[in-house]
Amino acid sequence: MSSISIIGSGNMARAIGTAALRAGNTVEIAGRDAVKTADAVRALGDGATAGTWGAPPSGDIVILAVRFDGALPVVTEYGQALAGKVLVDITNPFRGDLGGMSVPDDTSAAQLIAQAAPASTRVVKAFNTLFAHIVAAGDPVDVFLAGDDPQSKASVSAFITGLGLRPRDAGGLSMAHWLEGAGLLAVNLARTGLGFDFSLGVNTGASK
């Protein structure tokens, strides 16, 4: 079990919060809007508490569950409050037309967030390839992750395993660029005929 802080109170915040509580973790929700935060805490129920926006999160693992266009300002605003934390970036920097990314071609949301965060913050990319309702459903789907610090990836992997999901290590944080691409791929597969009720995953033992 872990103690989890979630920055944000939207769909993904609630979906991960729901899954985390079901697995026996404690969950702190910190949203910028106090009313929306209280709503989310109430909806999550027992084990959920409200955190203070901008203050050091109480959790060992901090999940940044805001839209990407707000993510860098939020990380800058939190500043040293994120020092020493494992920060899980779940954002996707998709352009509005879903034809590409809003970040430069040679980086990723996760790498920009790592640059904006204190040097002691260890950023792990995860959960960005999953639709919120799939996470909330709790079926054993694959959660791709990437990060440069093995210990942080091990903590996040243990958290994911605790949720009944499958951590799939894609490598260092520079692979976040391609995980964000896999997120874009998932959205485009959805739009070109698959619908949104699926997850990208690994078919193990495909040749058996």
Added chain:
Amino acid sequence: MSSISIIGSGNMARAIGTAALRAGNTVEIAGRDAVKTADAVRALGDGATAGTWGAPPSGDIVILAVRFDGALPVVTEYGQALAGKVLVDITNPFRGDLGGMSVPDDTSAAQLIAQAAPASTRVVKAFNTLFAHIVAAGDPVDVFLAGDDPQSKASVSAFITGLGLRPRDAGGLSMAHWLEGAGLLAVNLARTGLGFDFSLGVNTGASK
């Protein structure tokens, strides 16, 4: 059934050739090395023939199954021999260290191949996310594809369905950039613990 030409005689050429013949297609193999080509044709058996390197392929669908570092020179060398063809690009422009791509950040192997080919050649990206032995095994795995011409994608999708595999349309040819990233993701997932006996795919009905 389709008539398929494969440019190349390596692992992926043989894997796709094997699957194509099993599904009742005719297969022409054109390799630069006549001895290797004859070996591949013999290994594939009934229904396989040798094509002439650089000459117009006989197949309705032409599969470019050479390594990416040779792909652009091959397309240039074929030139007008590829006019009017559906050209399936299965290449991956991975750097040797598997940390990124050998093509510029704002394009893809498929888009560079389309630029090098005659204007009437319709390029479809496909098969690049699959390991050769998975294709050869013939289990019903997902084949992601991308392309700008709906009719060509429909032809390639019908070919894939005929192989017992599942075509998954990711969108226009610019999505090839992210499909190539998904290929890199697959290789890195393999190296970080999954091994090579899997395919990236779609878990449909994940929430049911």
